[in-house]
Amino acid sequence: MTTRSTSSRASAGTAGGADSSTALRVRDLVKSFDGTVAVGGLDLDLDRGEVLALLGPNGAGKTTTVEICEGFTEPDSGTVEVLGLNPTTDNDALRARIGVMLQGGGAYPGARAGEMLRLCAAYSADPIDPRWLMDNLGLTDVERVPYRRLSGGQQQRLSLACALVGRPEMVFLDEPTAGMDAHARIMVWELIDRLRGDGVAILLTTHLMDEAEELADNLVIIDHGVCVARGTPAELTHRGAENELRFRAPRHLDLTLLTAVLPEDYVCAETAPGSYVVRGDVTPQVLATVTAWCAKINVLATDLRVETRSLEDVFLDLTGRELRP
Numbered sequence: 001m002t003t004r005s006t007s008s009r010a011s012a013g014t015a016g017g018a019d020s021s022t023a024l025r026v027r028d029l030v031k032s033f034d035g036t037v038a039v040g041g042l043d044l045d046l047d048r049g050e051v052l053a054l055l056g057p058n059g060a061g062k063t064t065t066v067e068i069c070e071g072f073t074e075p076d077s078g079t080v081e082v083l084g085l086n087p088t089t090d091n092d093a094l095r096a097r098i099g100v101m102l103q104g105g106g107a108y109p110g111a112r113a114g115e116m117l118r119l120c121a122a123y124s125a126d127p128i129d130p131r132w133l134m135d136n137l138g139l140t141d142v143e144r145v146p147y148r149r150l151s152g153g154q155q156q157r158l159s160l161a162c163a164l165v166g167r168p169e170m171v172f173l174d175e176p177t178a179g180m181d182a183h184a185r186i187m188v189w190e191l192i193d194r195l196r197g198d199g200v201a202i203l204l205t206t207h208l209m210d211e212a213e214e215l216a217d218n219l220v221i222i223d224h225g226v227c228v229a230r231g232t233p234a235e236l237t238h239r240g241a242e243n244e245l246r247f248r249a250p251r252h253l254d255l256t257l258l259t260a261v262l263p264e265d266y267v268c269a270e271t272a273p274g275s276y277v278v279r280g281d282v283t284p285q286v287l288a289t290v291t292a293w294c295a296k297i298n299v300l301a302t303d304l305r306v307e308t309r310s311l312e313d314v315f316l317d318l319t320g321r322e323l324r325p
């Protein structure tokens, strides 16, 4: 951010480990509601300056997990440490150090957007300049508009601004871009990226694959309250799946010659007349080898594309169900 860094304050104030880079540590978290297991033994780790995304379908337990970490819900069992503090018992101490994006809650419908943000800023000893936040979230034009007259996306962005204005060390973003158009979503992504650069730890939940892939350093995919996979977006989309390079060219090329120039274990096949696939890890060198081979035999490859598994595919493979609602 162009504002002063949050990290100086972070290193000064963490109870239970002043130099700790750990922002969030969750172990064996369990929470049930009337016999329904919402969270069934979850472990999470998040360092300062990182984004951890919880990804899962409706009812997977994302919001329950986030609300426990925020101190709004008590777990049945397990341990949760946020900035070295217990969110249930140390809630007052934690409140000033975390940012929580409330979904429409806490707003006075008649208050103007700018007034609301300045009011939130007034609770902080060292707030971010509200005008800077309004500007970076595209809210300057609606500064004088009452909250109830803002669009859903504008209300979401104002809620995000209110969560950030106190210069938190850690922020919880539950579906931060739900209901936003593409332009607003990109503004929010850029701001989240700056926060990360300032050393803020960010826990976000999302249904959106592109949001998770764009923002997350680490992902935890949850289903029925348990982790079904975790890792970086790249690890998850590569794990268990070969990448593929596909192209079109004249039919019935002699692929033994291509196989011979590729590294061992790569498989080349003509899947339909004139449609070719190379299966294996598609590195820049492999791409160059394939195009050089085409040039050597004077063949123009068209529709050349590299395919990887999407997070949607990963989820489908793991659970047999679609991730989208």
Ligand SMILES: Nc1ncnc2c1ncn2[C@@H]1O[C@H](COP(=O)(O)OP(=O)(O)OP(=O)(O)O)[C@@H](O)[C@H]1O
Residues within 6 Å of the ligand: 033, 034, 036, 037, 038, 056, 057, 058, 059, 060, 061, 062, 063, 064, 065
């Ligand atoms: N206060 C509550 N009382 C009863 N059941 C609840 C409560 N909160 C959550 N649940 C149940 O716990 C499970 C997990 O819900 P949760 O809202 O945490 O999932 P989620 O992954 O955030 O879903 P969504 O993406 O739809 O918000 C669901 O079966 C839900 O119905």
